[in-house]
Amino acid sequence: MGLGKSGSAGRGKPVVARSAGTRRFVRLLPVLLIGGGLLFDSLAPPNFTAVPLFVAAPLIAAPFFSLASTIRTGVASLLSVIAMRLSDGTSTQVVPVIEMITVLTAAALALVINGVVRRSNEQLASARVIAETAMRAVLPTPAERIGGLQVAARYEAAQADEFVGGDLFAVADTPYGVRLVVGDVRGKGLDAVEAVAVIIGAFREAAEQERSLEGVAQRLERALAREGTRRYGLDAMEGFITAVLAEIPPGSATLRLVNRGHPEPILLHADGALEVLAPSVPAMPLGMDLGVWPDRSDECEMPAGSTLLAFTDGLSEARDANGAFYDPAARLRGRIFPGPEELLSALTDDVRLHTGGRSTDDMALLAVSRPAEGQPPRRTTVKIVGRGDDTVRNR
Secondary structure, three states: OOOOOOOOHHHHHHHHHHHHHHHHHHHHHHHHHHHHHHHHHHHOOOOOOOHHHHHHHHHHHOOOOOHHHHHHHHHHHHHHHHHHHHHOOOOOOHHHHHHHHHHHHHHHHHHHHHHHHHHHHHHHHHHHHHHHHHHHHHOOOOOOEEOOEEEEEEEEOOOOOOOOOOEEEEEEEEOOEEEEEEEEEOOOHHHHHHHHHHHHHHHHHHHHHOOOHHHHHHHHHHHHHHHHHHOOOHHHHOOOEEEEEEEEOOOOOEEEEEEEOOOOOEEEOOOOOEEEOOOOOOOOOEOOOOOOOOOOOEEEEOOOOOEEEEEOHHHHOOEOOOOOEOOHHHHHOOOEOOOHHHHHHHHHHHHHHHHOOOOOOOEEEEEEEOOOOOOOOOOOEEEEEEOOEEEEEEO
16 A cells, blocks of 8 residues: 555545534524524414524524624524514513513623633634744744755644644754754643753754764753753653754764654665664653763664654554554655655655544654755655555645
8 A cells, every 4th residue: 555545544534524514513503593493483382482592593603603693693583583472462471571681681692702702712813823933933944955965844733723832853054964853842832832942952052062962962951951950840841852863974874863762763765665763772751850871872874865754753653543553664665755845745644644634643754865866956746656556746
């Protein structure tokens, strides 16, 4: 089965259809209540009343409709009750008058509810804009080419309208080569954004100054310890952070990695083969405050045409409808991509198919490719080749 064709793809469509159907039903519900009330009143005996349906219509419209639509719904409910009582000649009697006052009160209450909901939504939108602005300031998209390497990065939020979380990535061109970090802060929201800012800031400084990748990891550890002390405990800074750091020295095919409790990166080769880069010695995440152990970097070859893919657990722990985890190594093995941007595009599409659009965790993706000799810097047509199938996608 080729990348981009997931067995759970068909299960994702009914979820979207059900969601759209629910929205349409909510939109029609006030109309149905008013229409049902008129029908009930015309068919039921005189001692039965449909007023509860007319009361419910504006109250249901209030949290979902605009102010104008809520007003129209309330007016329609009130006019319907007035028309019914005029038609049966009871509009001046005590009980019908009480019914009309009840519907009028419900309509007025619906306007109050509508105003409260609109103000809450505005405040929520404002907070989201502030958080997204802060997140983008500390997590800028890297350039397409850094130190002679092709680079692509993605931040995929679990919710389509959110960009606030604790996943992070950064790439720096340093005297020691291209260095990068991909990490995951425990938690979400503005506290996670602040923790991301600490890690990114410490990484950019350490990547330029430290001679070894192990030294960069230790600088990150010390930065978290300082911040934890300033905040009277690391728990105020979202706890621990998993991270993988990589270094690609200039003019060398060597790749060095330090993994601090993070999902294992993948090295994709030009022929479709891949390697899962597991650490030789497992290490604890950053900020655990359980003692100090020396970091040990692992080395491997990164030949021309190969791509390093680092990601957070939002990718590897994405589940389908049956609870099966997404396996990036299995999905990517045998695949060939023109560049890192095409790789991430195909990968994110495949994850959405796997989950049926029901992702519950953000994910950060970073792909760095060592171009082969004569390889063009960018292509507009993505051709994915592997296992006997060709898939062509236009960007």
